[in-house]
Structure formats: structure tokens, C-alpha cells
Amino acid sequence: MGSTSATxxxxxxxxxxxxxSNSHLKHAIYLQLATVGPNGRPSNRTVVFRGFADNSDxxxxxxxxxxxxMEELRHCPFAEICWYFTDSWEQYRINGRVDVIDASxxxxxxxxxxxxxxxxxxxxxxxxYLGPSPGLPSLNxxxxxxxxxxxxxxxxxxxxxxxxxxEQVDILNLKSNRRLAFASxxxxxxxxxxxxxxxINP
Amino acid sequence: MGSTSATxxxxxxxxxxxxxSNSHLKHAIYLQLATVGPNGRPSNRTVVFRGFADNSDxxxxxxxxxxxxMEELRHCPFAEICWYFTDSWEQYRINGRVDVIDASxxxxxxxxxxxxxxxxxxxxxxxxYLGPSPGLPSLNxxxxxxxxxxxxxxxxxxxxxxxxxxEQVDILNLKSNRRLAFASxxxxxxxxxxxxxxxINP
Numbered sequence: 252m253g254s255t256s257a258t259x260x261x262x263x264x265x266x267x268x269x270x271x272s273n274s275h276l277k278h279a280i281y282l283q284l285a286t287v288g289p290n291g292r293p294s295n296r297t298v299v300f301r302g303f304a305d306n307s308d309x310x311x312x313x314x315x316x317x318x319x320x321m322e323e324l325r326h327c328p329f330a331e332i333c334w335y336f337t338d339s340w341e342q343y344r345i346n347g348r349v350d351v352i353d354a355s356x357x358x359x360x361x362x363x364x365x366x367x368x369x370x371x372x373x374x375x376x377x378x379x380y381l382g383p384s385p386g387l388p389s390l391n392x393x394x395x396x397x398x399x400x401x402x403x404x405x406x407x408x409x410x411x412x413x414x415x416x417x418e419q420v421d422i423l424n425l426k427s428n429r430r431l432a433f434a435s436x437x438x439x440x441x442x443x444x445x446x447x448x449x450x451i452n453p
Numbered sequence: 454m455g456s457t458s459a460t461x462x463x464x465x466x467x468x469x470x471x472x473x474s475n476s477h478l479k480h481a482i483y484l485q486l487a488t489v490g491p492n493g494r495p496s497n498r499t500v501v502f503r504g505f506a507d508n509s510d511x512x513x514x515x516x517x518x519x520x521x522x523m524e525e526l527r528h529c530p531f532a533e534i535c536w537y538f539t540d541s542w543e544q545y546r547i548n549g550r551v552d553v554i555d556a557s558x559x560x561x562x563x564x565x566x567x568x569x570x571x572x573x574x575x576x577x578x579x580x581x582y583l584g585p586s587p588g589l590p591s592l593n594x595x596x597x598x599x600x601x602x603x604x605x606x607x608x609x610x611x612x613x614x615x616x617x618x619x620e621q622v623d624i625l626n627l628k629s630n631r632r633l634a635f636a637s638x639x640x641x642x643x644x645x646x647x648x649x650x651x652x653i654n655p
Binding site for chain 2: 278283284285287292293295331333337344346385386387388430432436450451452
């Protein structure tokens, strides 16, 4: 019924396969990220998968530090991803704690990670962080101002990297009608993550 | 900057248009529903849009009463839908309170509404509610049992109708890069909903 693995997370291999088999679709890297607001109500929005943090199972997402999710993650650092692959009919639900790495982060390694994420984004993506504050009423005269950006310039203040550290992963395949639940255990000896996997009813 | 409307919600018209322009895609009626668990953490899963409750702006979703979202909605009755249309590049974020209508509901009108939702589902969909408890470890010997279902039989105990009553709707169009925020106001005179709309920064 269940099994345990101490090597690379077994679900990561499945996720990379799903990404590859859906890669002809632009939206295959779009996923929905749920958080909880200070009022205790859920929020949900589409974000872009920006890869795994180097050689780990941690999921990177870029965001604008002026969006509401920043306040929400400060209030409750847990999130759940729902990621549906429209061609292979697979759903991934991934929950865990989110590390918010913005310009004010005191850790130099994390600031370098944020800088790498900035340069790995397209110029077009970077330009968005120079626009007016997301979610505020738009003023018509703003549309005429086209910001310019030096391609070699580092991350602007509004650029923020989110790193989700998965604790539980639930994979549902609607073609085979099979569902797998993965849960992480943290070793008390070396702090290394171990994953259990269980086949559950869809 | 803002406008107010007392007639049919302006966002419903936009949503019906998006549904129609994406209707060639099987997954156009799939959306992500975020809730909050008793532990205060968010949950997120794909569900199927089952239409609007008769002539209203309330969104219907079928679910299995044995799933975790039931307990979550009892704990916190608010949810946020994130619905991304992959062909028209439009995102709808819809939040509001969810009315949970299961077999034990004391209201005869709501039980009739649940019954209608049952018969509007395909036989294949209805069959799922006869299967083993979703999320529990699967036992291999269950796969050999094929349940049978009388097409004229009413809803089984596990069948539950969720009805989300929208309070705020946020529509982002990634092609035009425009974003509209709708908020409902409840009239103190007749209890009727009025909607305001504001163009906000994407």
C-alpha cells in the first residue's frame, strides 16, 4: 500500500514527465496558487512555474511585491498549488511553506537566487515590474508612458521570488483514474527529506 | 473610473462569452477552487463548472460529501475560484460564500436543486459517487467491483451540491492586458445585489 524513498522525490520525476508531454502547450507552465488572506479567506490566482531551485524539489514562482499575495504569505506562509495538465489530464496538488525572497531579504545567497531568477526571465516579463501597482485603479494617462529597461540591470525593487518547499503532493490521473499521495518526512538525524507514497482512491 | 449596475451582473455576460469562445476545449469548464482547512492552510483542487443556479449569478459545483473540502467549508464557508481560459487568455477570480447542499439539508427547495443537479450530470459522473471513499488508501480488490446505477434513481448520499454566491470578481485579459474588478453591494432596502466595476492595473 505504501512505500518510502530517500532519494530524489518520486513525484518530481512524474511532474517533469507531465511538463514534457504537455510542453507543446503555452499554458502547461501555468498553475493556480492558493493562499490565505489576513481575513482568513482563501485567494487563488494563476502564476507561472519558473523551474525548481537548483537540484532541489522546491518550486520557484516570480511575483510583484506590490500584489496582495505578499501580505497574505506574511500572514500565513503556506500555499497549495493546483496544476492541471490539459493534454495528459493530470492534476498535481502541491502544498508547503513559501519562502518570500524580496529586495529586503538579509540572506546574500537568497538575494543571488532572486537575481538569477530575474535574469532567467524574459525582458518582456521583467518590464511588468516597472508598470503601475497591480490591483490599483488604472489612470488613463499611464498607458502612454512606455518604461525602458537596461537588459543588464539587476532586479528592480518590485521583483520578488517565491520558493515553495513541498510537504505533500497529490497526483490524480484522469485517464487511468489513479491517484497517488506523497508525503514528506524530515529525518531527525540529517534533516533530509524522505517521501512516502500511497495509492489512494480517486 | 468606476460604475454601478443594478441589473444582471456585468461580469456574468463576460464569463458566458469566455465559456462560449473556449467551448471547443473540454477543459474550458474546469476551474480551480480554493478553500481553507481547519489548520488554517489553503487547499486547491480542480472542479467542474455545472452552470449557474436558475437565473442567478450563483455558481454550481458538484462534489463528493466524503472529500476533505466538506470539512473545510464547514470550518470556513468562503472560497475563491480561479478559472483560466487557455484559448482566450482570460483569468476569472471569483470569491464568495459557499452553500453546501448535501443529503441532510433541511430545506426542501435546496434538496430539489440538488436533485436537479444530480439528473443534469451524466450517468458516468453519477457513478463516481458509488465508488470507494475519495482520498482513502485504495484496496486492490475494489477495482473488480463494478457498481450499477438505475438512471432514474435520485441522488445517492455521497452526492453534494456546492453553490458559490459571488461577492467579488476579478477579470484579467492577457491579450489586451486589461483587468476589471467587480464588487457586490447588498441593498439595505430589498436585499438585491448591485455591482460596481473598476478598471485596475494588470
